[in-house]
Amino acid sequence: MTLTYREACKQAIRDALLADPRCFVMGEDVGKYGGCYAVTKGLLEEFGPQRIVDTPLAENGFTGLGIGAALAGLRPIVEIMTCNFSLLALDQIMNNAATLPHMTGGQFAVPLVIRMATGGGRQLAAQHSHSLEGWYAHIPGLKVLAPGTVEDARWMLAAALADPNPVLIFEHIVLYNTEGELDPAVTAVDIRHAKVRRPGGDLSLVTYGNSLPKCLAAAETLAAEGVDAEVIDLRVLRPLDMATVIASVARTRRVVIVDEGWKSGSISAEIAARLAEDALYELDAPVRRVCSREVPVPYAAHLEEAVLPRVDEIVATARSLLAPR
Amino acid sequence: MKIHLNRAHLHALYRQMLRIRRFEAKCVELYQAQKIRGFLHLYDGEEAVAVGVMGALGPRDAVVATYREHGHALAHGVAMNAILAEMFGKLEGCCRGRGGSMHIFDRGRRFFGGNAIVGGGLPLAAGIALADQRLRPGAITACFFGEGAVGEGAFHETMNLATLWRLPLLFVCENNLYAMGVPLQDSESETDIWRKAQAYRMAAEQVDGMDPVQVEAAAQRAVEHVRAGKGPYFLECRTYRFRAHSMFDTQAYRTRDEIEGWKQRDPIGRLRAWMAGNHQLTVDEAAAIEATVAAEIEAAVAFAEAGTLEAIDDLERFVLMDEVVQEVAP
Numbered sequence: 001m002t003l004t005y006r007e008a009c010k011q012a013i014r015d016a017l018l019a020d021p022r023c024f025v026m027g028e029d030v031g032k033y034g035g036c037y038a039v040t041k042g043l044l045e046e047f048g049p050q051r052i053v054d055t056p057l058a059e060n061g062f063t064g065l066g067i068g069a070a071l072a073g074l075r076p077i078v079e080i081m082t083c084n085f086s087l088l089a090l091d092q093i094m095n096n097a098a099t100l101p102h103m104t105g106g107q108f109a110v111p112l113v114i115r116m117a118t119g120g121g122r123q124l125a126a127q128h129s130h131s132l133e134g135w136y137a138h139i140p141g142l143k144v145l146a147p148g149t150v151e152d153a154r155w156m157l158a159a160a161l162a163d164p165n166p167v168l169i170f171e172h173i174v175l176y177n178t179e180g181e182l183d184p185a186v187t188a189v190d191i192r193h194a195k196v197r198r199p200g201g202d203l204s205l206v207t208y209g210n211s212l213p214k215c216l217a218a219a220e221t222l223a224a225e226g227v228d229a230e231v232i233d234l235r236v237l238r239p240l241d242m243a244t245v246i247a248s249v250a251r252t253r254r255v256v257i258v259d260e261g262w263k264s265g266s267i268s269a270e271i272a273a274r275l276a277e278d279a280l281y282e283l284d285a286p287v288r289r290v291c292s293r294e295v296p297v298p299y300a301a302h303l304e305e306a307v308l309p310r311v312d313e314i315v316a317t318a319r320s321l322l323a324p325r
Numbered sequence: 326m327k328i329h330l331n332r333a334h335l336h337a338l339y340r341q342m343l344r345i346r347r348f349e350a351k352c353v354e355l356y357q358a359q360k361i362r363g364f365l366h367l368y369d370g371e372e373a374v375a376v377g378v379m380g381a382l383g384p385r386d387a388v389v390a391t392y393r394e395h396g397h398a399l400a401h402g403v404a405m406n407a408i409l410a411e412m413f414g415k416l417e418g419c420c421r422g423r424g425g426s427m428h429i430f431d432r433g434r435r436f437f438g439g440n441a442i443v444g445g446g447l448p449l450a451a452g453i454a455l456a457d458q459r460l461r462p463g464a465i466t467a468c469f470f471g472e473g474a475v476g477e478g479a480f481h482e483t484m485n486l487a488t489l490w491r492l493p494l495l496f497v498c499e500n501n502l503y504a505m506g507v508p509l510q511d512s513e514s515e516t517d518i519w520r521k522a523q524a525y526r527m528a529a530e531q532v533d534g535m536d537p538v539q540v541e542a543a544a545q546r547a548v549e550h551v552r553a554g555k556g557p558y559f560l561e562c563r564t565y566r567f568r569a570h571s572m573f574d575t576q577a578y579r580t581r582d583e584i585e586g587w588k589q590r591d592p593i594g595r596l597r598a599w600m601a602g603n604h605q606l607t608v609d610e611a612a613a614i615e616a617t618v619a620a621e622i623e624a625a626v627a628f629a630e631a632g633t634l635e636a637i638d639d640l641e642r643f644v645l646m647d648e649v650v651q652e653v654a655p
Contacts (some may be wrong), residue, residue, distance in 0.1 A: 015593070022459075056482070056489070059480075060479050062482075063448070064448020064452065067448070068448060068449035068450060068454075069456045070452070070453050071383070071453060071454040072387070074452075074455070074456045074459065075454075091442060091479070092445070095445055100646050101644070102642075102643045103445065104424065104428070104429050104438075105424070106421075107419075107430055108430070108437075108652050109646040109648070136520075266413050
């Protein structure tokens with residue numbers, strides 16, 4: 001069955017609402033408007049205003065309210081329009097959601113899901129286009145998911161809701177319109193493991209989110225040149241599944257990390273550091289990274305394109321690792 | 326709404342305030358002895374607020390408090406032993422010694438902290454109230470905060486949401502006139518804090534926070550309103566902190582005369598004098614209450630001293646939870 005990523009997200013939410021009366025969706029314009037990116041369109045009509053709750057523009061307030069509701073027995077799905085806006089809720093996410101279980105000696109769990117749109121590529125400029133999932137992956141107490149496929153968009157939410165911890169799901173704005181095939185035999189995914197999306201023996205492309213289709217495209221180009229690239233989809237940025245990454249690198253001995261976040265202090269930096277710590281002797285070449293240029297994402301199409309990771313850049317970086325020295 | 330000012334009730338108010346006052350004095354001693362470390366914020370002078378409000382709450386009701394919360398925790402029934410052991414950093418503390426003075430939590434008592442981000446507890450309280458509205462009809466949440474929190478966006482966002490969704494939420498502003506060292510008139514354009522609630526169409530009143538009987542009467546009016554599903558209620562309690570903000574404060578921002586002036590209105594001293602003058606408290610009874618309180622505190626100190634330290638091997642436990650802990654039954 002073919003499905004868009006957006007429709008997959010919506011079906012996942014619909015399932016959750018049908019499965020658990022404690023579950024509700026809360027956020028800006030999730031109801032009457034149908035969601036900033038139209039993910040919740042039609043759900044207000046189906047489930048009513050108790051389950052699809054429009055909020056005022058108050059990210060810190062309604063995110064904190066979601067945390068309190070989770071502490072006291074509900075299962076909120078909080079939607080934040082874009083991850084740039086989530087900075088207004090950072091106090092609640094970091095100081096309460098991520099902290100309370102540990103700080104209270106395990107007295108309280110925070111079974112909360114926060115969905116937010118992330119990434120660039122739609123010419124939305126510097127306050128709607130950033131990739132902040134790597135920042136959140138810094139914080140103990142959170143789980144951070146980045147669905148890069150329709151299958152993950154369809155099934156990750158259920159796993160997130162079944163988890164007793166605060167789970168942040170970063171949905172890439174460019175992926176919403178993309179279509180993918182859904183295997184009817186798959187009705188659940190885990191949120192613990194990275195996944196090999198394309199096996200290959202010559203080098204590893206380690207990535208997530210909207211950089212996944214770019215890496216798959218780069219792998220096809222490389223294949224035409226006789227280079228067999230393996231593509232690893234991280235899927236979960238915290239906790240990181242380094243075992244899968246290291247197993248791949250141990251086979252291919254070369255790695256390019258592709259991350260739409262900025263390079264400095266990013267999730268790509270973390271992966272590179274862990275490879276240096278735990279897998280240095282598996283490598284036959286230096287770790288390479290393709291990340292966003294370190295500027296606020298600009299509006300003009302040619303500038304935005306120059307900032308975000310590109311397929312040709314990934315291909316060129318891969319080639320540089322394989323070139324005879 | 327009438328409070329039955331019988332002898333037993335007056336004694337209960339007095340005993341509860343005295344427990345807090347004597348507990349805080351012991352904390353100072355223990356701090357100086359380096360048994361308690363970190364930041365320590367004491368409640369002396371403000372006891373009538375916590376005791377008066379808790380007097381109007383029941384066991385199904387939730388409480389969210391601030392980092393100056395020993396009094397709230399004691400008045401809401403959190404065990405003194407567990408509070409003091411927490412401040413000693415012991416495993417037997419209510420949070421295994423991980424939270425300390427500013428983070429007292431007790432799931433069983435529905436005591437949700439202990440929040441050290443000014444204003445950070447308000448959205449949480451609204452969420453607990455929303456869950457109660459759906460899962461535990463009739464239960465309400467009392468949220469305590471200082472007037473300093475009123476400057477935070479979280480305050481205004483929560484006030485708006487509370488009225489919009491008619492949340493069963495009692496806002497209790499402990500207006501002690503100083504946000505750390507900033508006087509009220511230097512931090513707020515409207516110094517009658519209760520008037521801010523009017524902008525959110527919320528029932529509100531100002532009450533003398535130095536008088537437990539008046540606080541309790543106002544809290545009972547408020548609780549009745551909230552429990553009846555009429556939406557949130559806002560109490561501004563005018564009060565005063567007798568001691569420094571924390572253990573690191575030279576109090577350069579206020580005068581000794583001002584502090585002494587407020588001490589004339591000490592809620593504990595005044596209640597004791599009133600009861601004694603109206604044949605509600607004999608000298609023997611007062612001594613007996615003191616003795617009971619002292620015994621409880623000595624037992625708590627012994628409990629905390631005897632406590633053990635959490636194994637460092639358990640440091641990462643509860644960073645992520647394995648399961649949702651059993652919630653308090655509806």
